[in-house]
Amino acid sequence: MATKHTFDAIVVGGGPAGTAAALTMARSGLKTILIERGNFVGAKNFFGGVMYTHAIADLLPDFWERTPPFERPLTEQGYWMLAPDSVVRMTHKSEHYKHEPADAYTVLRAQFDPWLAEQASKAGALVVTRTAVLRVLQDSKGKVIGVRTDRPDGDVYAPIVIIAEGVNNLLTQRLGLIKNDLPPRFVALAVKEYISLPAKDIQARFGLTGANEGAAIDIFGDATMGLPGTAFLYTDKAGISIGVGMLLDEFIQHKLRPYEVLARFKNHPVIQPYLEGGKPFEYGAHLIPETGYDRMPKLAADGVMVAGDAAGMVDALHREGTNLAMTAGRMAGLTAIKAHQAGDFSATFLNQYRQDLENSFVLKDMKQYRRMTDFLDTTPHFMGTYANFLNDVALRYFTAHGIPKRDMERQIVGMLQERRSFFGVAQDMVKLLRAMRG
Ligand SMILES: Cc1cc2nc3c(=O)[nH]c(=O)nc-3n(C[C@H](O)[C@H](O)[C@H](O)COP(=O)(O)OP(=O)(O)OC[C@H]3O[C@@H](n4cnc5c(N)ncnc54)[C@H](O)[C@@H]3O)c2cc1C
DSSP: OOOEEEEEEEEEEESSSHHHHHHHHHHHHOOOEEEOOOSTTTOOOOOOOEEEEHHHHHHTTTGGGGGGEEEOOOOOOEEEEEETEEEEEEEEEOOGGGGOOOOOOOOOOHHHHHHHHHHHHTOEEEOOOOOOOEEEOOTTOEEEEEEEEEEOEEEOOOOEEEEOOOOOOOHHTTTSSSSSOOGGEEEEEEEEEEOOOOOHHHHHHTOOOOOOEEEEEEEEEGGGSSSEEEEEEEEOOOOEEEEEEEHHHHHTTTTOOHHHHHHHTTTTTTHHHHHHEEEEEEEEEEEOOOOOOOOOOOEEEETTOGGGGGGGBBGGTTTHHHHHHHHHHHHHHHHHHHHHTTTOOOOHHTTTHHHHHTSSSHHHHHTTTTTTTHHHHHTTTTTHHHHHHHHHHHHHHHOOOOHHHHHHHHHHHHHHHHHSOOHHHHHHHHHHHHHOOO
C-alpha cells in the first residue's frame, strides 16, 4: 500500500520566497517540506544581482554570524545614461555604505540559495530537491490539500501549501488564482553573463580600493537601443555580472534576439574596457514579471498562499525582487503558523497575509509603481530620447566654442525641441510623475 506523506505545510520552490517561508514555519515547529525541482536549491536560479540585507535580517537576525556567501558590498551605486558613443554618469559613493553588514551585497545565486536552504534545513525543514510539483491537489470543495510531484508515490499532503514557483507560475494559473498566462507586454526577458576577471582589474576599473568595496550600475538608453529596458554592470569578487533586460514585447516587435542586444551592449565603446581580458564563465536568460499591483494573482485561497515572483512581486525601478520575495515568504509563513494555531485554513483567514503585505513596503511600493509598465508601454521613446539628449547637452556644455554662454543655452533648448516639442516634454514629465506617485 502506498504511504501517505503528510506535513503541516508544503512549500513549492526553493528561491528566496519559498525558502524564507519554509525557514519561518520550520523554526516555529511546523513539520515543513520544501520541494525544489533543481538538482540543488539555486541550481535553476539566476539574477543580476543585488541582495538587500534588511530582508535577510528580518528572517535571520543573526545572519551575519552565519557567514552568508556575499560577493561585494555595494559602496557605489547609480545610473549611467548611455548614448551611442558617450555616457552621462550619476553615481553615489558614501562612507555610509562601509558599515558591516552593509545594506546590500552582490550575490551569486548558485551560492546564496543553497546557503539559505541550509539555514531552513537547520531550522528543521525537509528540503527535497530534483522533484517537480506537477499539480496542486484539491478536495471536492476546491480547498488545497497537497501537491502531486513527479516522484513515484509522490503525492504529499498538508493543510497549507505555499506556492513560490517563480515567474513561470503554472501552478498559480492552473489553480485559477490568475486569469491569464503572462502576456509579453507584462514580462521582461533578461540575459546575463558572468565574466571572470582578476579582482585587482575589477578594482582598478571601477575605482574600488579592495574586496570590501563594490559597484552596482544600472544603465539606460543606448544599452537597450533606446527601447524601454535597462542594462546592468555589477561587480562580484572575481568577476563582473553584465546583462540587459527589456519587455518581451519589445524583443518581438523589433525582431531582436536577446543575445544580440547583450553582445551589442558589451561592445559599446564605454562598456568594452570594463570587460577587457575577461573570460565568459556563465550565461543565461530569465523572465522578470512586470505585471504590477493591478494584475497580481489572488494571494490566498482555501489552503494556499502565493509569494514572490509567482505573484509578480518585483519593483523593477529599484531592481528589487529578492527582498520582496523573502519578505512575502516570511509573512506567508507567519500566517501559516497562525492558521495552525487557529485551526483555520480558509481563504478568509489566510487573507491576513495579504493585509500584512499591504501594510509593508512590498505592496505599498507595488501600489506606488502600479503605472510604471504602462508608462514604458505608452512612452517607448522616453529612454532613448532623454539619454541621447543628456549626452548631447553634456558635450555642448563641456566644450568651448567661443560663443556667449547665453547662445549655448539657446542651442541646448533648440536641441531638445528638435527631438520633442515643449508640449511633448511636459506630457512625458507629467506621465513620469504619475507613474512614480501611483
Ligand atoms: C536578470 C535578473 C536580474 C535581477 N536582478 C535583481 C537584483 O539585482 N536584485 C533583486 O532583488 N532582484 C533581482 N531580480 C529579481 C529576483 O531574481 C526575483 O524577484 C527573485 O528571485 C524571486 O524569488 P522567488 O523565490 O519568488 O522565485 P525564484 O527565485 O525564481 O525561485 C523559484 C523556485 O521555484 C522552483 N520551481 C518552480 N516551479 C517548480 C515546481 N513546479 N516544482 C518545484 N520547484 C519549482 C524553481 O526551480 C526556483 O528554484 C532579477 C531577476 C533577473 C531575471
